[in-house]
Amino acid sequence: MWVLEKLRSGLRAAPVAVLFVACVGLSYWGYLQLPPRAVNYLLSHDYVTQAELWKRRVLAHFDDVARPLTEAQLSLDEINYLKRVPDASDIYRIKLFDLEGTIIWSSRNREIGSVNDKAYFKEVVAKGQTYVQREEKDAKEIDGLAIHSLFTNMDEKHIVYEVYVPVLERGTVVGAIEFYTNATTLHQLTLRRMQIAFAAVAGIITLLLTITAWISSRASQYQVKMAKRQTAEEREFVEKQMQLAREVQLLGDLNEWLQSSQSLSELFDMVARFMSHLLPDAEGSIYVYSNSRDVLDGCAAWNGGEYKPHIHPEDCWGLRRGRTYEFGRHEVNFCCDHAEPHDDRPYYCFPILAHGETVGLMNLRRRMTSSNKDFYKCKKLAQMCAEQISMAIANVRMRDQLQEQSTRDPLTGLFNRRYMLDRLRRLLNAAKAKGDKVYMIYLDVDHFKKFNDNHGHDAGDSVLSEVASCLQDACDGEDVACRMGGEEFMLIWPGSDLKTVEARANKLREKVEAMRVLYQEKHLPTVTISAGVACFPDNERDIQALLRQADEALYAAKDGGRNQVRIYGKTQAKLPATKPKPVPPSSSLAAE
Known part of the structure; x- marks a missing residue:
């Protein structure tokens, strides 16, 4: 009997031993x-x-x-x-x-x-x-x-x-x-740390499996149920840890990608893609204040969310109260106007703050396929996402402002010489590859020094601003208008022909001549410009040489009597398309 009992006990323990050996070998x-x-x-x-x-x-x-x-x-x-x-x-x-x-x-x-x-x-x-x-x-x-x-x-x-x-x-x-x-x-x-971690996890798993198998074979039904419950809790804990690790990884990736974005549109595309993975139980949208700060513009949406083109700050209780607003968590709720029409699903409104200033709004609503419990769990993670998005928006806007300041002339709003040279280099490379032409028009306001001496520098600034406005109106597509310095300007017109460029330049000259500048409730004297045109690659293939030839054509226009357009390489002057109207000496720059 004793022998039979020992044999029966050994047979019962055999599955546990086999499982233990298998776990050790696998580990x-x-x-x-x-x-x-x-x-x-x-x-x-x-x-x-x-x-x-x-x-x-x-x-x-x-x-x-x-x-x-x-x-x-x-x-x-x-x-x-x-x-x-x-x-x-x-x-x-x-x-x-x-x-x-x-x-x-x-x-x-x-x-x-x-x-x-x-x-x-x-x-x-x-x-x-x-x-x-x-x-x-x-x-x-x-x-x-x-x-x-x-x-x-x-x-x-x-x-x-x-x-x-x-x-x-x-x-x-x-x-x-x-x-x-x-x-x-x-x-x-890294290998040493991973081996230690794997050994620890493998040891724990092996131990847990062995204990679970032993309890299953030796314990009562109650003990079996307790073991199953414990296993479920451990699985839930592991899943939570894995989910937390995944969220941390995604947040890190989101921050890295947002910091590398070059524009707000690119930034919002990144936000939409990441948020669909970070917040799978919520459909959402992003609004950002316009430059005038009177409305917020809809910029991005994900997981089936929708946004309106524009909303007012008064339409959102989160913006009006200056903190996160939760709809559906309280006994009494008030729906935001921007969330209408509403179907009573809970939602969050997170004001997006950067450097103490509200720059936008993130709206999250429970998805139809998700439960309220899962949706409420995402609040903390959503707040972390809003913080990262807010700093990224502020950084992109600051970078855009610095870029704008470094490439724009503060008086006229036109591009400066630095931007012109960079842009011209790219246009010439593109034209060289495609076999196109690029025309450079060098312009100068006639007798501007005398004008400043007679009417003051403030009046001269008004004239330069009006001339710059005419130049800007004359550009479209890839055309570029720049202020070279003082009263000198530059136009870059790619992809055209000489006849068209000459006609456009004369039309611009006539427009400047016809404009009337009002300063201190008085009209300033008539303003005229002279222009010189050079063509790439007909004249030169070097930027500096092209600039020099456009400048030579400009001086030819001035030597020929001003208020005209000269083409580099042509001997005859291009006279005005219409004869200038006679102007009394007291109000004419030519008379000066």
Whole structure:
């Protein structure tokens, strides 16, 4: 009997032992296999992201993105910047490739001219995709930077990530940049931490499974139910932790993307895409104050949400009260006018604040497919999202204001010389690629110095503002009007013909002559302009030479009697289309 009882007991314990052995074996296999793969995946993703950021920084220092890669020519400033990149980052080696895989520049001069004929370059990188590989290299293969001085055993292998990032110009691959990063220390540290974490989790799971199996086989029905309840609670806890980790990751990604947005429209597109993942139980919309601050403009929506084109601040109880408004959580509720028509679903109104100022409104409403409980859970996360969105909006607006101030003339509102040269360079490059023409019109207000001496600088400023308004009206499409300085202006008219440009310039001249400037309740004397026209590429292919020739044509117009348009290269003067009306000497600039 004793023997039979021991045998029966052993048979009952056999499933538990088998399960224990299986769990231990699976945990050991996972300990050996999963952490290295996970570390390689995470570091590859991080270094690809880092390489993309450094590619943008490198290309930002190139006057022309395609030129250095297609023509294999780098300026001294570009080379100096590339040489400084390893000193300012974890990157210790850089290569620039053309589309055929030839190295046109490297931080190691001996590699320049070599060709990367590996299959991945032509099949992946040359087709516009990023390629990353992990290599084990000797210490002597790594540059002797300060960051490597921690390695005492120089004979050991170092883990290096090589990232090939394609460079695109207008959707076409023109080359690639390769970044080398020594990840030995970070790889070992991350692997060690992940192994410890995995071992702990695997041990806990193994222990829990073993205890659960033992309780299931030995305990009563009550104990089995308690074990199931405990398992459910643990699962819910793990799910909550996983959900929290996911939300933290998404918030971090949202912040990074918002800070890199270049415009409000791009920012709101990012917000809509992220919010549909961050707040799946809510349909929402974003409103932002207009420049006049009398209304809010609808800008974005997600998860089926809708927004009105414009709402007034008085339409929202959240804006009127200056804090978050919750509809549906209280015994007495008042619906916002902007939420009408309303179907009694609960909603939130979050004022978006930046630097102590309200810049907009985020409205969230429970989705039809979600429960009130799930919707109420999202309040704290939604507030965090609103804070990030508010700072991003403020940053984009501040950047736009600074950009506007740096490219605009404060008196006339026209673009300044700095912007004109940058814009002209881009237009000439585009015209060269398409075979189009670009016309440059150099204008000057006739006798402006005498005008200032006789009527004062304030009156002269009024004249310049009115002339600038005429120039702005004469531009459309890609046309650009600039103030070069003083009474000198510049017009850039791309994609036209000489006859049309000459007619438009004379029409502008006649419009300026016909305008009447009112200053201190008196009409100022008649204003005329002279203009010189130069054409790209008919005259010159260099910006400075083109400017000089337009200036020569302008001086020819002045020498020919002013108030006329001259074309560079033509000997005859272009007289006014209509004879100027005689003006008494006291009110005419010509008489001065």
